[in-house]
Amino acid sequence: MTLIAGKRTFRELNADIRTALETQNTVCVESVNGQRYIGSGLDAGKSIVLHGTPGNDMGAYLNGGKIEVFGNGQEAIGNTMNGGEIVVHGHVGDTLGYAMRDGAVFVEKRAGSRAGIHMKEFRQMQPVVVIGGVVGAFLGEYMAGGTLVVLGLGNPQNLPLVGAHCATGMHGGRIFLRGAFSQENISENIAVRELTVDDRAELERHVKTYCAYFGADEAEILDVPFHKLEPLTARPYANLYTPN
Amino acid sequence: MAYQPHHNWTPQAQKEILKQARTGGVLLSGMSNNKPYPIYWDKMLLNASQVTNPSIDPLREPMEIRTYLGRKPAKLEFHADGSLKTKLEPQVQLETPILFSAMSFGSISLNAQKSLAMAAKKLGTLFNTGEGGLHPALAEYKDCAVVQVASGRFGVHKEYLENSRFIEIKIGQGAKPGIGGHLPGEKVTVEVSHARMIPEGSDAISPAPHHDIYSIEDLRQLIWSLKEVTQYKKPVAVKIAAVHNCSAIVSGVARAGADIIVMDGFRGGTGAAPTRIRDNVGIPIELALAAVDQRLREECIRNSVSLVVSGSFRNSADIVKAIALGADAVSIATAPLIAMGCHMCQQCHTGKCNWGIATQRPELVSRLDPEKMHLRVVNLVQAWNHEIKEMLGGMGLNSIDSLRGNRLMLRGVGLRERELEILGIAHAGQ
């Protein structure tokens, strides 16, 4: 089933999408024009395909469903996502995957600032964000779990791979960076390490999926060396306080 | 040489310096502001009827204290047959104007939280999960749960949001305005880790700001995302600390689409806060409430939002005064904890609470029996309900709605002109 978003309000559009998904598992929406909150809380087994530019908070609280966007995304994609998959054939804005706990997000091109802030993990819940291009400042701030991958593909302006203040306050999870990056953009208390065998296996899995979605060359991507960022301590603030 | 008493350099002041000299740490305290700032509740007096508008006896006449929280329409429209045409936004019905404030599982024990949940159910009011997620053992109390969404988004997912009476976005809290929450890994036991959905023993860091909220516009986005995901069935509240320009902030929050605004004064309690912040940041809830209610009225948007205030309500008279100043309801935390045994030792942050309240140690938690303790909380609130009715009756009012924002029922004693002006009340004798 195909819906036309056009100039409709987000409330009308989202109500229609929900109604359609009561009787079927997939809905396609054409000419999306910045409508917010599309697919928020989408459950497992349901999927939405979007053409155009969905607005902020797309896939917020995503609950196992899948959203694929043919176009660019805006801010706060996958906010507090609890599972499922988001694929964006284009660029995305700021605060991608804020506090996401599970599921995967694949962005073909660049992401703005504050991607993966507060990402966390819990037992078998292991969130993954793969960004094909370069990324802005504050990547993985307060990150507590999960995996962030930045590939830095297609970067004609030669922008830094990651912006300033990368991994500030990070206390869990891992960030895989492809190729060279400026050490001064990485926060203190962060270790830059070589990938272990397990890391490499995990990375290759994510790159494979990325290539399957966007038609990139797996061997070419994996040919460039990767580094892993991880916190030096899981308790960065353990000695901050003294009981009074 | 023995220490000499000194008026300025008290033993406490010296002790704190030595602690910091030894550890280099930020001083951490529990409970609430322990400095002798003015308590305005004690400088306001209530009215009573004499002769002309006779008082009402709550023992023989109905007295309404039922309270509805949620956005109210600016006007009502009716069909020809008298039925309501205006579509109402979701409302929360409470049998008392008293709710329980946010206290997370983690900061307090599961037994303490369960006691509050059981009491809330009996009383027809609500308890609040704080930012600790909802423990499965409390799922049966979901209809009297307020669930919190804070910057760390711990335990926040669709089902959690749906298992609630309303959703509260935590921006700030009175005990520590401007700083975040930080549950140290030692307190993240298996059970706590389940509710928060983070690994056992890991620090649960909720920074001061939500890093996706830098403006009222951003807050609006979070409010509406919560409304969307719960399909407009739940009111969304925003909790802020009472600070200097709270009236402008509350006006913005109301316009951003909040249905309920919770404002916590500088005496609000906490499981742990830096001592200096606990004792020096924020303003008295009495002044903040009066200023906010006034501002919302001036802007003609008072109806668009319910106002819940908190921050050390010690008794029913404080509550009646707050409602006369403009609150729709109040929320209490310290008082029910005292009802459950808290002795105000202010050592909540150590996690060794003897009364099984602010602790996760099994041997201490087991000392608090929810079956018994919830009844003490029920008793307390029922007693306060009675007292509220008596005070209302004394003023010649038979409904708490007639008291809301009715500042003519208040008079100040020993207050300066400026304070009276902000409180919007006359001095006793006027």
Ligand code: SF4
């Ligand atoms: S008795 Fe328990 S709850 Fe009360 S102040 Fe002491 S530690 Fe905190």
